[in-house]
Amino acid sequence: MTTSGLMWANLWRRKTRTVVTLLSIFVAFVLFAVLAATRQAFVGGVDLIGNERLLTIHKxxxxxxxxxxxxxxxxxxxxxxxxxxxxxxxxxxxxxxxxxxxxxxxxxxxxxxxxxxxxxxxxxxxxxxxxxxxxxxxxxxxxxxxxxxxxxxxxxxxxxxxxxxxxxxxxxxxxxxxxxxxxxxxxxxxxxxxxxxxxxxxxxxxxxxxxxxxxxxxxxxxxxxxxxxxxxxxxETKTTSEKAFAESFTSQVGDVGAIVTYVVSAVLLSMLIVIASTMGQAVHERTAELAVLKAIGFSARNVLFLVLGESLLLTMFGAALGLGLGYTVCRTLAGQLTQYMPAFWFTTEALLIGIALALSLGLLAGAWPAARAMRMRMVDALREA
Amino acid sequence: MNDSNAVTAETLVRASGITKTYRRGGESINVLSGLMLDVPRGDFLALMGPSGSGKSTLLNLIGGIDRATSGSIEFAGRRLEDMNESELARWRARHVGFIFQMHHLLPMLTAQDNVELPLLLTGFPGAERRRRAAAALKLVGLADRVKHKPAELSGGQEQRVGVARAIVTDPDILLCDEPTGDLDRKAGDAILDLLQALNGEHGKTIVMVTHDPHAAVRAKRTLYFDQGVLVTQAAM
Structure with a gap:
């Protein structure tokens, strides 16, 4: 038995709930990967264009x-x-x-x-x-x-x-x-x-x-x-840098970057609610057990980290699966979309953002239940058990 | 009545002028009033009394999971009220073993893993934790149940796992809150046999709250509470 083993075991005490939550996170991060690649297809290339050339077109x-x-x-x-x-x-x-x-x-x-x-x-x-x-x-x-x-x-x-x-x-x-x-x-x-x-x-x-x-x-x-x-x-002419031209050309399609950001934000906000709800229920159901852990010597900080760790483990596991499949999906789609969206790819930068988002999501979703578990009074929790 | 004159050996726990007041619905309820109590090392003390008499509250105060409103509790000369929450947690991990009426085992863990839980706080390597947990389970007669989960054990076996969890860190004192309250007579007797052996053969100091006179007679002495004060004591 290890602390991480304890977190993992706790996650699987309600298998259905954990699987449903994991699936939600998984799907959200597959979607994140595909949307990030889509954003890259529309606006990502612009960042790679230098400023050493100008483009002159009709005004x-x-x-x-x-x-x-x-x-x-x-x-x-x-x-x-x-x-x-x-x-x-x-x-x-x-x-x-x-x-x-x-x-x-x-x-x-x-x-x-x-x-x-x-x-x-x-x-x-x-x-x-x-x-x-x-x-x-x-x-x-x-x-x-x-x-x-x-x-x-x-x-x-x-x-x-x-x-x-x-x-x-x-x-x-x-x-x-x-x-x-x-x-x-x-x-x-x-x-x-x-x-x-x-x-x-x-x-x-x-x-x-x-x-x-x-x-x-x-x-x-x-x-x-x-x-x-x-x-x-x-x-008459209108002259801009190639980069500015590419940006204005992209904006004619619509602010794809902003749209993708809004969609991803909405998805992640939903995930935050789902994970926080899962963790909240998990802590509520285990009030007496957490009180026992405190009684046998786990400090308030130990309990805080235990619940936060569970939330992180749940989120990172789902996100890892989602980002992994998302990467595969993007690679497959990139081959099929190359004619229309040649810059469609899931970048390393997007992967790192995905990992950072998963970490933030796990911490944010676990923060309230963890704080509640940390502040819980042992005597009250044991009396109500 | 107080118990301060009963000490004949080294005092492990000394409660001096303990008062505990709860507020409920705007009303103050005195659970303990100026309690004086000494528990010598190696004692096996039963606390009896009607519900609400303050015996479980006293157990919680001795175990450092609740704070007295006033008064002092010393454990081996160290005042619990001087410790902050983190220090109290470390102190509990090192010196106290709790045995609860409802076992409170973690259902998804095996007996072995449940017993190992307190050892996670000790810094022992994994192999040493497993060895100690196995030894504790053997001591309570469950060497053949280490891989069983609580749902696969009888009530008495679950409580024995609870006892193993309480003793695995080799604490100075065992605090038992109705340890036989949820068991039939046979299983309860087995737990009481175990507690007596831990007290008699291993020198563990035990404080046990119970409603059951049959359980109380196993202790070396019994204190009776009523409305927050000790009313009488009996030595066995």
Whole structure:
């Protein structure tokens, strides 16, 4: 018999009640893991984006294009290292439900800009020579079974070719991976020139410009200079850091982080009530036994720790099972959701938060019953037994 | 009447001018009034009297699980009222063994684990705790019931586990509150035999509250209470 053995034995004196409480905690922490991964999918990547790049879009929004000539004008500004471009083509494979991000980028400037996107040098060399070449993410390649050298027909939801067809034949030149989890491996990158020569509208325009800064601390000043450069023109710009852009883009979906936090808080509050009720009943039923423990020499503090320990043991056991299954569920879901939520994963940080929440929950739920047990008068408890 | 002249051996417990007053519904009730009592080491003392006469209250005061309203209780020369709650808990763990009428065993633990409970406070390693608990159970005649849970034991066996739990730390005094009150005559006699053996052969000082004259005759002496005062005593 040990103190922890005593706590464990006490938990199982009412098996049904303990199992039901454990199940509640278990389900709550599975839910916590899935919601944490969902939150990560929407907002987590933003934290990983650096401040060394600016993004310039049309002042009225992303759907309005900007002249490609802006690239050279921005490049001439003080504090700018280089400028790259991007055009959103809204791709899909065969049917719109097979959504595949399709982006037209300039030859090698884009990949020079994004060192987080890793393409084997020999594949990059091939891509630069192939007009219809495409660099695809490793997730797309794995899911579709595509490999380097394959020719695949991707359709654009925006741009048609002069022939009237919206199918763009692409030869896969390379497959990229990423070195930063803020980036996904779901996109397909094609040459801007290939798009621009063949599309029926929007020639010589881009969706956005990416500006690499000499000094990230000068971001605000350079952004202001860029927007000032095109002020009062027919196509005014709005320049922000990539991080700010990602945050504002995420907020268009709704404040997912806050929603998830509210749901998790509500679930944990319910758990607090459930566990506190369980512990309250357990202590109430054992009033005489706790008094006996005190009589045989357990101090008030011993009894306090005994009840708190039971509450912690119950909560941590349920939470460990829940977080364990939650992790497995997230891993499984991540594989299935990678196309839509590439950043869906249960992070180590979320795991640590989960453990901290379980600890807090156990302590909070056990605090009142433990304090009651500690203050209990032995004589009264024994007399009422 | 007081008992202070009855001491012939080393005094283990000395109660001096003990008064205990409860408040119930705005009314003060005197349970003990100026009680004087000495319990020599090795004594086997029975406390008798009608319900509410103060005998259980006195037992609780001697055991340090209740505080006197006034007066002093000394245990081996140490005043209990000078100890705080933590000190009292440590003192109880070391010096006092309680035996309750209702056993109060923990139902989910085996007899062995129940007896080990007081040893959790001692710092003995697990093997030593198990050895001592087994020895205590053997002493009360339950060596073959160590793995049984209370529900698998008879009332008398449960009480014997309660006795083993009380003696496992080798306390100086055993405080028994109606130890046979919930047992049939045969099982009660077995417990009383055990208490007599603990007193006679192992030198344990015992104070036992009882309503049962049949139990009281097993003690070396009996004190009678009425309305919070000692009214008479009888030596066996």
């Amino acid at each position: 009225s929004g992303l759907i309005f294009a900007l002249p490609i000539s802006y690239r050279n004008r921005i490049a001439s500004l003080d504090g700018v290292v280089s400028v790259s471009i991007g055009v959103w083509m809204q791709g899909y494979f065969q049917e719109p439900k097979n959504f595949t991000p399709l982006i037209a980028v300039d030859n090698d400037a884009y990949f020079q800009m994004y060192r987080e996107i890793a393409v084997p040098p020999e594949q990059m060399a091939v891509w630069q020579k192939e007009r219809t070449g495409a660099i695809i993410g490793k997730s797309v390649a794995a899911r579709r079974g595509w490999k380097v050298g394959d020719t695949v027909p991707l359709r654009s939801g925006i741009y048609r070719r002069e022939s009237g067809d919206n199918t763009w034949e692409l030869k896969i030149s390379g497959i990229y991976d990423v070195t930063n989890k803020a980036f996904d491996t779901e996109s397909v990158m094609v040459h801007f020139d290939y798009l621009d020569e063949a599309r029926t509208f929007g020639r010589d325009t881009v969706g956005w410009l990416i500006v690499k800064l000499k000094d990230p601390s000068q971001a605000a000043r350079v952004a202001k200079d860029i927007d000032a450069l095109f002020a009062n023109s027919p196509r």
